[in-house]
Amino acid sequence: MQAQDFARSLGAVWAGASDAAPPEPLDAALIFAPVGALVPAALRAVRPGGVVVCGGIHMSAIPEFPYELLWQERTLRSVANLTRADAEEFLALAPRVPVRTETHRFPLGQANEALAAFRAGRFSGAAVLVPAEAA
Amino acid sequence: MHLTVMPETMEAMRLHAPRTPLRAERVGIPEPGPGEVLVRVCACAVCRTDLHVVDGELPNPLLPITPGHEIVGRVAAIGAGADRFAEGDRVGIPWLGWTCGVCEYCRSGRENLCPLARFTGYQIDGGYAGFACADARFCFPIPSEYDDVSATPLLCAGLIGWRTLRLAGEG
Numbered sequence: 001m002q003a004q005d006f007a008r009s010l011g012a013v014w015a016g017a018s019d020a021a022p023p024e025p026l027d028a029a030l031i032f033a034p035v036g037a038l039v040p041a042a043l044r045a046v047r048p049g050g051v052v053v054c055g056g057i058h059m060s061a062i063p064e065f066p067y068e069l070l071w072q073e074r075t076l077r078s079v080a081n082l083t084r085a086d087a088e089e090f091l092a093l094a095p096r097v098p099v100r101t102e103t104h105r106f107p108l109g110q111a112n113e114a115l116a117a118f119r120a121g122r123f124s125g126a127a128v129l130v131p132a133e134a135a
Numbered sequence: 136m137h138l139t140v141m142p143e144t145m146e147a148m149r150l151h152a153p154r155t156p157l158r159a160e161r162v163g164i165p166e167p168g169p170g171e172v173l174v175r176v177c178a179c180a181v182c183r184t185d186l187h188v189v190d191g192e193l194p195n196p197l198l199p200i201t202p203g204h205e206i207v208g209r210v211a212a213i214g215a216g217a218d219r220f221a222e223g224d225r226v227g228i229p230w231l232g233w234t235c236g237v238c239e240y241c242r243s244g245r246e247n248l249c250p251l252a253r254f255t256g257y258q259i260d261g262g263y264a265g266f267a268c269a270d271a272r273f274c275f276p277i278p279s280e281y282d283d284v285s286a287t288p289l290l291c292a293g294l295i296g297w298r299t300l301r302l303a304g305e306g
Contacts, residue, residue, distance in 0.1 A: 028303035032296075034183070055299035058187045079299045081231050081247035081254070087275045090297040091227070094289055095280035101288045103180070111148040111202075111263050112156045114181050115189060126288040127181040129203070131146055131265045134177045134283070 006124040010100075026050060034058050039076065040065035048072035055079045103128045141211065145265030151199045153191025157263065165260070165268045167214035172271045174226060179262030180205035180287035184230065188257055196257055203262030204230040204255035205290040206269075207283045217271035225283075226274040229290045232259040233270050 004015035014023055018038055025047035031038050032055045039062045042052040049072065057080075070076065093099075102125030106114040114127040145164050148157040167173040185202045187193050206228035210220045220226060234241050234249035241249050255261045255269065277286045 030296075030299050030303060032183075032299075034187070051303045053299050053303050055295055057184050058192050077302060079295060079302055081252065082229060082294045082298055083231070083244060083247050084273065084275075085244060086247075086298045086301075087227075087229060087294055090294050091275055091278055091289065093297070094293060095278040098280065099289065099293060101281075101285045101293075103284050103288065105178075105284060108146055108148060108179075108263060108265075109159055111181075115157075115186060118181050118183075119186055126205075126292060128284045128287050129148075129179045129181065129263060130284065131176050133142075133146075133265055134175070134208075 002124060003121070006102075021045065028053065030055055031059075032056055034060060036060040036062035040069055043069040043074055043076065046074055048074065051075045051077070053077055053079060101126065105130055108132065142265075147201050147260075147264035149199045149201050149263075150189055150196075153189065153196075157189070157202070162264075164266050167212050167217065167268050169215040170217050170270055170272065171214040171268050172210045172217050172220055172226070172274060173212040173214075174206065174208035174228060174267050174269060174274070175211040176206055176208040176262050176265055176267055177225075177283035178207050178287050179203040180290070180292070182230075182291045184291065185256065193257065197259070200257065201260040201262075201264045201267075202256040203264070203267075204228070204232075204257070205287045205292070206255070206262030206267055207277055207286045207290070208262070208267065211266065214271075219271045220274065225277050226269075227277045227286065227290045228255055228262065228267060228269045228274055229294055230254050230256070232273055 007015040028051040029042035030053050034056050036059050104123050108129045108131045118127050144161045147162045210224045232255040233253040234246040235251040
């Protein structure tokens with residue numbers, strides 16, 4: 001619920017649980033969570049001709065699903081890494097949108113604590129490590 | 136040649152084996168090789184991919200490794216031929232750390248698929264440290280609108296998010 005509130009606070013017109021149907025069929029669904037079961041759920045949520053993009057580097061196994069979820073020219077694809085052109089485009093675009101980030105500082109020496117807090121979802125946004133020399 | 140006084144060692148949080156805590160260590164500051172810059176790390180964000188590295192979910196990591204691939208820092212030294220940047224420049228270092236430059240993917244603007252690609256904080260020591268060396272070709276100026284800490288998530292969450300959104304098409 002905290003993540004859904006966070007999404008709404010950033011301007012999302014709808015936020016819901018991953019097993020909840022969106023209020024209307026989606027043009028596209030972008031998956032960042034490393035959970036393979038979200039792939040058939042996302043295919044179910046997109047309209048005919050829609051696209052599901054898996055943005056993560058690792059995902060648990062995708063469960064079997066009926067062909068009808070992919071049929072009607074839905075597209076399922078992944079993203080691997082980035083190109084330098086992506087970086088140049090995005091870093092020029094980000095301040096114009098503007099893309100805002102929410103961060104939580106940790107001293108570099110507390111990297112294990114930062115990883116654990118991130119894993120447990122104890123905050124919204126990103127943990128950022130700051131070396132002692134730069135603090 | 137360094138214009139500022141450089142310490143001899145730095146703080147680093149290093150992974151020695153999957154599923155073990157990072158170890159706080161003092162290690163030597165790396166020397167930038169040809170084409171590389173040495174960056175004094177100002178801030179480095181924690182990414183979900185770091186959890187996959189720590190959990191041993193990605194194949195063939197370099198071990199021990201200093202994780203971290205959302206790095207914002209200042210160029211502290213420049214290796215031979217890395218004159219794209221000057222000492223003191225603020226740069227970002229992302230996940231993609233090196234590609235071969237000659238394969239069909241590299242020659243067609245799809246270096247993200249280079250079979251020899253190496254990645255920051257996974258196969259190249261990353262930003263959970265006081266300093267990091269990086270291939271200058273894969274470092275980027277950071278927009279002045281962002282301070283060091285707030286810019287860090289742009290370098291993976293932002294960048295991969297952008298590529299993911301772009302590949303979804305116009306809808």
